[in-house]
Amino acid sequence: MAKKTPKKQAAPAQARLLASILDYVGSPVFAKDKDHRWIFVNKAFCDSLGCAPGALLGKSDYEFFPKEQADVFWERDNEVFRSRKEDLNEEQISWPGGEPRTILTRKRVFTDASGRDVLVGVTSDITELKKANTELTIFRRLLESCNDAIFIVDPVTGGFIDVSETACRSLGYRRETLLRMGVEDVQEAAAGRGGWKKFTERFAGRENAMIEGRHRRADGTAFPVEVSVSRAEVAGRVYVLANARDITERKRMEAAMKEVDDLRGLIPICAKCKKIRDDKGFWEKVETYLEKRSAARFTHGLCKDCMKDLYGKENWFKEAK
Numbered sequence: 116m117a118k119k120t121p122k123k124q125a126a127p128a129q130a131r132l133l134a135s136i137l138d139y140v141g142s143p144v145f146a147k148d149k150d151h152r153w154i155f156v157n158k159a160f161c162d163s164l165g166c167a168p169g170a171l172l173g174k175s176d177y178e179f180f181p182k183e184q185a186d187v188f189w190e191r192d193n194e195v196f197r198s199r200k201e202d203l204n205e206e207q208i209s210w211p212g213g214e215p216r217t218i219l220t221r222k223r224v225f226t227d228a229s230g231r232d233v234l235v236g237v238t239s240d241i242t243e244l245k246k247a248n249t250e251l252t253i254f255r256r257l258l259e260s261c262n263d264a265i266f267i268v269d270p271v272t273g274g275f276i277d278v279s280e281t282a283c284r285s286l287g288y289r290r291e292t293l294l295r296m297g298v299e300d301v302q303e304a305a306a307g308r309g310g311w312k313k314f315t316e317r318f319a320g321r322e323n324a325m326i327e328g329r330h331r332r333a334d335g336t337a338f339p340v341e342v343s344v345s346r347a348e349v350a351g352r353v354y355v356l357a358n359a360r361d362i363t364e365r366k367r368m369e370a371a372m373k374e375v376d377d378l379r380g381l382i383p384i385c386a387k388c389k390k391i392r393d394d395k396g397f398w399e400k401v402e403t404y405l406e407k408r409s410a411a412r413f414t415h416g417l418c419k420d421c422m423k424d425l426y427g428k429e430n431w432f433k434e435a436k
Contacts, residue, residue: 140237147234149196151175151189154233163210184208192234195222205241216242264330266298268355270346273298273311276354285361287333298357303329303337322346330359339366 134157137144143160145153156171164171164179176185187206195202202222209215222236258265264282266275274297283290286301298305298314305314318324324344329337343358383392390398402413417425426432 143238145236147192147236149232149234151192160238165210181209191220191222195224195234196232199224208238216240217245218242262360264340264359264361266357266359268298268357270315270353270355273305273314282359285332285338285359286330301330302342303331306331318344327362338363 134155138158140157141159143163144155144157145160146155148154152173152175153171154173156168161168161171166179171179176188180188184207191202191204191206202220204220204222206218206220207215208218217240218238219241220236220238222234224232224234227233259280261279261281263279264285265279266282267277268274269276275294278290278293280290283293286293288296297311299307299310302310302314304317305311317326322345326342326344328340328342330340331337339362340359341362342360345356345358347354347356384390384401385392385398389401391401391404392398393404399407405411406413422432
């Protein structure tokens with residue numbers, strides 16, 4: 116007598132094995148029929164709702180979630196049943212007894228052995244990821260709104276890891292171009308081979324430093340900058356943050372103030388012709404000297420005494436008096 120095949124008996128065992136495997140999955144997994152009733156839920160799904168599987172099977176979203184949320188779940192379910200295409204949707208959900216969370220749900224429809232359409236869904240809680248992305252967006256907007264040029268630098272190579280929009284504008288480079296460059300390409304004091312290593316010696320051993328230098332633009336021109344340099348460690352990696360401020364106007368003001376201070380001191384002037392000797396030993400007319408060192412401009416005329424000396428013997432001058 117032939118032995119009976121164990122195939123029919125193996126099916127329940129395989130189903131139990133699959134259910135056990137899905138219970139080890141950290142993300143909630145569920146299956147629904149066309150009436151939106153749960154026909155399978157894994158342990159993570161049950162834990163999220165704080166219920167045993169027996170309390171969920173045969174139930175629907177409206178029995179556990181606010182109506183406005185359940186309406187969205189059913190609308191998406193119906194679309195997946197209709198289109199039979201995979202659906203990936205970000206949804207707001209309020210797990211019982213917890214704060215509202217943001218989840219990402221992936222749903223697909225398959226037909227089981229009995230010809231029944233079954234919707235299978237897997238959800239992932241992305242609340243913290245969304246929060247991190249929001250914080251990153253805020254940081255990025257603050258970074259781009261800063262008037263100073265900001266560079267995030269690799270401490271080993273001196274290459275740019277990230278740059279602000281202000282940095283791109285001030286140097287005249289597109290972001291993608293600047294990100295292929297480094298400190299040696301824009302900082303005159305660090306130019307040349309090995310320049311980054313020599314440059315870092317200026318603030319070696321310090322977590323923060325203030326350095327003056329000159330940045331070179333894409334067109335070859337240069338301008339003075341004051342750079343605040345600091346180090347930061349994120350996720351075990353060290354970064355250098357450089358905050359560069361264009362101090363062109365400040366340097367002009369300092370030069371102007373120096374010239375004013377020079378005018379307040381003793382000025383060597385010729386007793387006869389009244390020319391002034393500059394700091395290089397050259398003699399200049401008074402008006403030339405002052406125009407170079409101040410905003411003053413001169414217009415020429417003759418005083419009465421000089422007019423008398425020049426034209427006092429002329430008849431027209433005597434008649435004009």
